[in-house]
Amino acid sequence: MTSDDTIGGLGEFRLIRSLVDLFPQGEHVLVGPGDDAALLRVKQGHVVVSTDLVVEGRHFRRDWAEAADVGHRAAAQNLSDINAMGGRAHSLTVGLAAPADLPAAWALDFARGFAEECSLVGASVVGGDLTRANELVIAVTVLGACAQAPVLRSGASPGEVLALKGRQGWAAGGLAVLGRGFRSPRALVEAYRRPQPPYDAGAHAARAGATAMIDVSDGLLADAAHVAEASGVLLDVRTDAFSVPEPLQAVGAALNADPIALILAGGDDHALLATFPADAVPAAWDVVGEVREVPEGGEPTVLVDGAPWESETGWTHF
Amino acid sequence: MTSDDTIGGLGEFRLIRSLVDLFPQGEHVLVGPGDDAALLRVKQGHVVVSTDLVVEGRHFRRDWAEAADVGHRAAAQNLSDINAMGGRAHSLTVGLAAPADLPAAWALDFARGFAEECSLVGASVVGGDLTRANELVIAVTVLGACAQAPVLRSGASPGEVLALKGRQGWAAGGLAVLGRGFRSPRALVEAYRRPQPPYDAGAHAARAGATAMIDVSDGLLADAAHVAEASGVLLDVRTDAFSVPEPLQAVGAALNADPIALILAGGDDHALLATFPADAVPAAWDVVGEVREVPEGGEPTVLVDGAPWESETGWTHF
Numbered sequence: 001m002t003s004d005d006t007i008g009g010l011g012e013f014r015l016i017r018s019l020v021d022l023f024p025q026g027e028h029v030l031v032g033p034g035d036d037a038a039l040l041r042v043k044q045g046h047v048v049v050s051t052d053l054v055v056e057g058r059h060f061r062r063d064w065a066e067a068a069d070v071g072h073r074a075a076a077q078n079l080s081d082i083n084a085m086g087g088r089a090h091s092l093t094v095g096l097a098a099p100a101d102l103p104a105a106w107a108l109d110f111a112r113g114f115a116e117e118c119s120l121v122g123a124s125v126v127g128g129d130l131t132r133a134n135e136l137v138i139a140v141t142v143l144g145a146c147a148q149a150p151v152l153r154s155g156a157s158p159g160e161v162l163a164l165k166g167r168q169g170w171a172a173g174g175l176a177v178l179g180r181g182f183r184s185p186r187a188l189v190e191a192y193r194r195p196q197p198p199y200d201a202g203a204h205a206a207r208a209g210a211t212a213m214i215d216v217s218d219g220l221l222a223d224a225a226h227v228a229e230a231s232g233v234l235l236d237v238r239t240d241a242f243s244v245p246e247p248l249q250a251v252g253a254a255l256n257a258d259p260i261a262l263i264l265a266g267g268d269d270h271a272l273l274a275t276f277p278a279d280a281v282p283a284a285w286d287v288v289g290e291v292r293e294v295p296e297g298g299e300p301t302v303l304v305d306g307a308p309w310e311s312e313t314g315w316t317h318f
Numbered sequence: 319m320t321s322d323d324t325i326g327g328l329g330e331f332r333l334i335r336s337l338v339d340l341f342p343q344g345e346h347v348l349v350g351p352g353d354d355a356a357l358l359r360v361k362q363g364h365v366v367v368s369t370d371l372v373v374e375g376r377h378f379r380r381d382w383a384e385a386a387d388v389g390h391r392a393a394a395q396n397l398s399d400i401n402a403m404g405g406r407a408h409s410l411t412v413g414l415a416a417p418a419d420l421p422a423a424w425a426l427d428f429a430r431g432f433a434e435e436c437s438l439v440g441a442s443v444v445g446g447d448l449t450r451a452n453e454l455v456i457a458v459t460v461l462g463a464c465a466q467a468p469v470l471r472s473g474a475s476p477g478e479v480l481a482l483k484g485r486q487g488w489a490a491g492g493l494a495v496l497g498r499g500f501r502s503p504r505a506l507v508e509a510y511r512r513p514q515p516p517y518d519a520g521a522h523a524a525r526a527g528a529t530a531m532i533d534v535s536d537g538l539l540a541d542a543a544h545v546a547e548a549s550g551v552l553l554d555v556r557t558d559a560f561s562v563p564e565p566l567q568a569v570g571a572a573l574n575a576d577p578i579a580l581i582l583a584g585g586d587d588h589a590l591l592a593t594f595p596a597d598a599v600p601a602a603w604d605v606v607g608e609v610r611e612v613p614e615g616g617e618p619t620v621l622v623d624g625a626p627w628e629s630e631t632g633w634t635h636f
Contacts, residue, residue, distance in 0.1 A: 031470060035403070036399040036402040037403045037462070037468075038366065038368070039403070041363065041364055042362075043363070045360060046357060047357075047365055049459075050355035053448075053455075055449055055451045058451065059449075081354040082355055085355045087355070093369035095369050095370070096371075127367060127368055127369055128369060131373055131377075133376065133453055134453050135451055137453075137457075139455075141367075141457075142355075143365065143367065143461075150349065153353050214354060215354060
């Protein structure tokens, strides 16, 4: 293979062979890539499964992130869904629909980044598909398991507190500066390119007694709204609970924007948001609000400092 | 919702709610669509998993198949991958990347067809993703289980026979006539739009002693080549073993083509191709060839009537 090779020129089967070599198989993988299906040993009596699509121009731009970054991000957002159940991912499949003129090196670097992110939790890429399309679309499915009962979105009760674990607003800050043609603050751009989900925190929160949990992919308020709705509660987020880290202050000043909006409405960091009984919040989590009853005649919703939030709440896919 | 609604106009969350209503959940589904991940009970100690991408313009055309047909086909090709392991699918995820102007009715009809095909084997759609894209791309992942050891591609041995179960060449015949602007023979067009994989035959073959198995998705010779390579054997297909059904004779005459080429090179019917000890072939299967040793200095390959097949062998994705 040369640096000029495209995936169309290289051909499906040669490229697949090269890709498969990049994916080490865990010992739970009895049959890995290359047959009609992979075969996985499952000891726990259950599987948690989630799937996500990543579309060029919508979820990433090749001029804003290296192929390896796109691989890291695509894996991270899926691994994070298992984290948000209080589980740990063990296996993933990845489908790549791509134009024939995509450089083969891009696909291989993407796969390297993807595999590297998966290795952070010990998960294996056990299968995939590769096909031609006009647009670059990445489809990931992740399988995992929970060591205890999974934490759903629906378990929050009035009187509990809302807590956050992980960076929040950083990726949105990075995206904001990239969108304006800047490449700094570097820490935010890097956070956008390679989110750092708190992979150990989900299972830890579940053991500590989290009653509801979600990962913040669309935006803190948008994802909190999913918890509010599923649990039939009102969530009240306190803005004074967030410390605004220096790079977010810098980007707020540069863009003449309130950095708290990045924290409340920004997605893509894959922090965890969970509810706990007030005395059960793990030390490493920040309490950022409380769970209240929905007032008579009201709807489950999210308030900010006791009032509706009037700005944008998050990312809508259509 | 009205017939004029597009998925962009309707919005992601409203459409997802309507879609989820179309997917009944089996009793193994402890948590279905709507949380960060689905939770499935797995009794067998293992999972088989496979994934496929389906791209508009490449794998289907909206003017050649109704939305429900596309749903049937997308599900069938994935369910068939589990069938080819000798297993049965229990759960699927489906991702839909679609232009905002896609009629919501198309997405719902697609989902109805998809769910209907899944119901043939008792499988549930447990999760999904919906996002905007310029092009319609469908990403399916299927999970299943085997009641016995899975049948891989790698188990064929010299002295065994090659056998086929299911229609072969029908879908390719349908595609050939559609490509020339015709709509008949109706049986072939229908076979292309809604393949009928022999869903009970995979597990049955495994119990009967199949040594290697694959589903014919890319073409009989192309998929046989995967078995030959994985098993390190030579497969010799006998053309006189195939009876050419009337609609394939008709399309051959109309297009001035040898219908045996449709049988040998056509894909998309999702018939099963397997190797067995000669005395173990189930009654409903047709013996279509034999497994031989690779001659000294030779490579694993597929012959037709003892000689290399010079025409097209199947579908190449790039």
